[in-house]
Amino acid sequence: MVTYNKEQIKNLQELDKKHYLHPTSSLKQHQENGPKRIFTEGKGIYLTDVNGDQYIDALASLWNVNIGHGRKELGEAASQQMGKLAYSSSFNNLSHETVIQLSEKLASLTPGDLNVFFFTSGGSESNDTAFKLVRHYWKMKGQPEKKKIIGLERAYHGITMGATSATGIQQFQNMTTSLAPDFLHAAAHKTNCEWGDKNDSDYSRSIRGIIENEGPETIAAVIVEPIQGAGGVIIPPDGYLEAVRDLCDQYGILMIADEVICGFGRTGRMFGVDNWNVVPDIMCMAKGITSGYIPLGAVAITERLRDNLAEVSDDVLFHGFTYSGHPTSCAVALKNIEIIEKENLAAHASKMEMELIKGFKYLTEKHSSVTKSRAKGLLGAFELFEDREQGIPFGPEKMAAQKLVEECLSQKLIVRSVTFGGTNIIALSPPLIITKEEIEKMIM
Numbered sequence: 001m002v003t004y005n006k007e008q009i010k011n012l013q014e015l016d017k018k019h020y021l022h023p024t025s026s027l028k029q030h031q032e033n034g035p036k037r038i039f040t041e042g043k044g045i046y047l048t049d050v051n052g053d054q055y056i057d058a059l060a061s062l063w064n065v066n067i068g069h070g071r072k073e074l075g076e077a078a079s080q081q082m083g084k085l086a087y088s089s090s091f092n093n094l095s096h097e098t099v100i101q102l103s104e105k106l107a108s109l110t111p112g113d114l115n116v117f118f119f120t121s122g123g124s125e126s127n128d129t130a131f132k133l134v135r136h137y138w139k140m141k142g143q144p145e146k147k148k149i150i151g152l153e154r155a156y157h158g159i160t161m162g163a164t165s166a167t168g169i170q171q172f173q174n175m176t177t178s179l180a181p182d183f184l185h186a187a188a189h190k191t192n193c194e195w196g197d198k199n200d201s202d203y204s205r206s207i208r209g210i211i212e213n214e215g216p217e218t219i220a221a222v223i224v225e226p227i228q229g230a231g232g233v234i235i236p237p238d239g240y241l242e243a244v245r246d247l248c249d250q251y252g253i254l255m256i257a258d259e260v261i262c263g264f265g266r267t268g269r270m271f272g273v274d275n276w277n278v279v280p281d282i283m284c285m286a287k288g289i290t291s292g293y294i295p296l297g298a299v300a301i302t303e304r305l306r307d308n309l310a311e312v313s314d315d316v317l318f319h320g321f322t323y324s325g326h327p328t329s330c331a332v333a334l335k336n337i338e339i340i341e342k343e344n345l346a347a348h349a350s351k352m353e354m355e356l357i358k359g360f361k362y363l364t365e366k367h368s369s370v371t372k373s374r375a376k377g378l379l380g381a382f383e384l385f386e387d388r389e390q391g392i393p394f395g396p397e398k399m400a401a402q403k404l405v406e407e408c409l410s411q412k413l414i415v416r417s418v419t420f421g422g423t424n425i426i427a428l429s430p431p432l433i434i435t436k437e438e439i440e441k442m443i444m
């Protein structure tokens with residue numbers, strides 16, 4: 001382990017404060033206090049900081065380090081690929097072996113005929129790509145007015161313009177101005193997304209209500225996370241995703257599943273939709289595809305959709321990133337997926353779900369404010385209430401969840417709070433290699 005003396009640590013803190021604009025962070029706090037921790041190494045479920053202190057990474061960093069930290073095989077795969085072919089472009093129908101192998105591998109994992117892949121550098125780019133593809137699709141089919149996207153309240157889809165607009169968390173839109181009215185939001189996860197009864201006062205907030213009010217001829221797609229992650233680990237009731245699929249089929253609308261968090265074993269199945277046997281028309285991925293070791297995202301589309309696009313237009317598809325199909329990222333993804341499969345990490349996550357639930361039960365018994373815990377695979381959360389028996393939440397001024405996150409950090413545990421909309425949710429999403437004993441350590 002590399003050690004740092006006081007002088008070096010102080011220097012790093014000052015340089016961070018002076019030169020680094022942190023993503024999704026408070027600028028004021030940063031300018032007052034500098035970075036909260038500076039990490040130097042990772043191994044398994046642990047991160048080590050400049051002081052040599054070890055932290056449990058209970059969120060797999062940003063829900064993405066699925067195979068855990070410090071897996072040398074991924075570095076070796078990157079190094080080999082860089083030595084052979086570090087970069088080449090896929091524009092203008094050029095190709096390379098590694099992207100072909102990754103596309104074939106992904107096709108063997110994705111459900112239904114989601115067998116065609118476009119590559120990006122992350123989740124936001126994947127979602128924006130999906131939005132552009134569905135609009136392009138309808139335009140090519142002679143229905144250019146079919147361009148609106150319906151997302152869900154509490155959804156998180158990323159920070160590019162389209163992805164932010166589809167996101168159902170107001171704070172993100174406050175900064176950038178949303179692309180409304182082309183992006184609409186339906187209430188999340190009521191028992192049946194249809195709210196079949198038009199007399200229901202919430203009908204106009206349902207997916208069906210929005211489709212009918214706006215007119216299906218104006219709606220390009222509905223986007224859903226199989227389980228909402230950043231919104232607070234909101235697991236839909238059984239039947240919900242199936243109902244979204246049916247609605248989309250009924251009204252001739254494309255269904256996009258945002259698998260950026262749920263994909264690659266997180267929920268106990270390879271993809272989130274596999275828990276409900278739903279096959280969307282488009283699936284967006286990132287994060288777990290490389291376990292965060294290198295940036296990569298992917299958009300899976302059905303062969304049918306690709307064939308339709310190829311038939312109706314012989315024009316160039318004017319959409320491509322410099323790093324679409326980056327060879328080194330593809331090589332790392334292949335090695336990462338090999339590890340997920342070899343170590344049965346999706347099945348392991350499913351087995352560990354019970355341990356996480358047991359841990360939440362322990363916390364509920366020990367702390368009178370803990371309630372509403374849930375988990376699917378290794379994606380879990382619990383909530384904090386001032387009076388859980390009476391269902392009285394903590395007021396925002398109490399900052400209950402934020403305080404707990406800071407308290408955990410001081411005890412060398414990294415968790416995440418979700419506090420918008422009056423909720424105090426603590427999310428946990430540890431690396432999928434976590435053991436029963438490590439879950440116990442994380443909870444205690």
Ligand code: PLP
Binds near residue numbers: 159260287
């Ligand atoms: N979609 C979901 C469900 C996410 O959780 C995230 C990031 O947390 C994104 C999209 C955006 O991905 P990225 O940060 O790689 O752009």
